[in-house]
Amino acid sequence: MSDASRVVVITGGSKGIGRAVALRFAVEKPRIIIVHFDPDESAVRETLRSLSGLGVEAEGHKVDVSSHAEVEAFFKEVLSRLGRVDVLVNNAGIVKDTFFMRMSEEEWDTVLRVNLKSVFNCTQSVIRSMIKQRSGRVVNISSVVGQIGNPGQANYAASKAGIMGLSKTVAKEVAGRGITVNVIAPGFIKTDMTANLPEKVKELFLQQIPMGRMGNPEDVAETVYWLCSEGAGYITGQVIHVSGGLYM
Numbered sequence: 001m002s003d004a005s006r007v008v009v010i011t012g013g014s015k016g017i018g019r020a021v022a023l024r025f026a027v028e029k030p031r032i033i034i035v036h037f038d039p040d041e042s043a044v045r046e047t048l049r050s051l052s053g054l055g056v057e058a059e060g061h062k063v064d065v066s067s068h069a070e071v072e073a074f075f076k077e078v079l080s081r082l083g084r085v086d087v088l089v090n091n092a093g094i095v096k097d098t099f100f101m102r103m104s105e106e107e108w109d110t111v112l113r114v115n116l117k118s119v120f121n122c123t124q125s126v127i128r129s130m131i132k133q134r135s136g137r138v139v140n141i142s143s144v145v146g147q148i149g150n151p152g153q154a155n156y157a158a159s160k161a162g163i164m165g166l167s168k169t170v171a172k173e174v175a176g177r178g179i180t181v182n183v184i185a186p187g188f189i190k191t192d193m194t195a196n197l198p199e200k201v202k203e204l205f206l207q208q209i210p211m212g213r214m215g216n217p218e219d220v221a222e223t224v225y226w227l228c229s230e231g232a233g234y235i236t237g238q239v240i241h242v243s244g245g246l247y248m
């Protein structure tokens with residue numbers, strides 16, 4: 001399978017880390033499918049414009065990754081139209097931060113559904129076709145917080161730790177079929193997700209990062225791209241931290 005005929009699906013590819021991943025894949029000119037959720041489509045349109053400027057055939061779809069039915073229908077359509085999905089990057093994610101004592105059931109459930117159940121929904125929807133084609137790459141975006149915890153993020157940390165357990169299990173189940181499943185745990189990355197953090201919190205984070213700076217979405221994208229390259233074919237079930245040393 002040449003790189004140019006790969007079908008690459010990126011959830012949450014409209015902005016931030018997901019957009020950087022899409023642009024990184026653009027070098028090989030695969031078919032790129034972006035999944036996003038915001039009814040204001042300006043972000044996804046901007047990503048698609050950039051991809052088209054790079055000569056990439058790309059499409060955007062509004063799908064709620066937390067909905068099993070929506071995700072199943074979406075991948076069914078993609079697979080019947082394009083015949084394959086070679087790369088799945090489960091990147092969509094949200095935060096609903098508040099201290100554990102005050103966390104509502106809705107804040108817990110929503111974050112777990114969007115961040116963790118989505119990985120179940122999307123991966124299960126493509127894994128059968130990857131098994132049939134005896135190849136595939138799944139990269140799941142977790143977080144350093146899934147391993148070290150963070151005050152105010154019990155829901156988020158649980159969802160990101162869950163991604164690690166899910167990924168290692170699926171990695172073991174499909175390793176014999178030429179499919180790799182890996183996790184990236186970014187640290188503190190400059191995107192909309194971190195833009196509104198109070199300066200005090202940002203400073204506290206920065207003090208804990210040996211490299212002394214926030215990461216860029218491109219730092220994460222590079223690792224995603226590499227994990228999907230031929231050279232990374234013998235790597236599966238791993239959690240790779242892209243965090244400037246925040247976790248070591």
Ligand code: NAP
Pocket residue numbers: 011012013014015016017018035036037038039043063064065066091092093094114141142143144185186187188189190191192193194
């Ligand atoms: P971001 O800029 O806020 O982007 C989040 C993406 O997820 C958007 O494309 C958004 O699409 C999509 N999304 C949200 N809910 C969705 C849903 N229900 N269905 C489909 N798509 C949905 O965030 P980011 O910082 O790039 O984060 C990307 C991933 O990296 C997340 O999983 C996040 O937890 C993880 N991460 C980020 C950091 C960081 O410091 N930024 C650190 C560690 C891990 P719409 O805008 O269209 O809704």
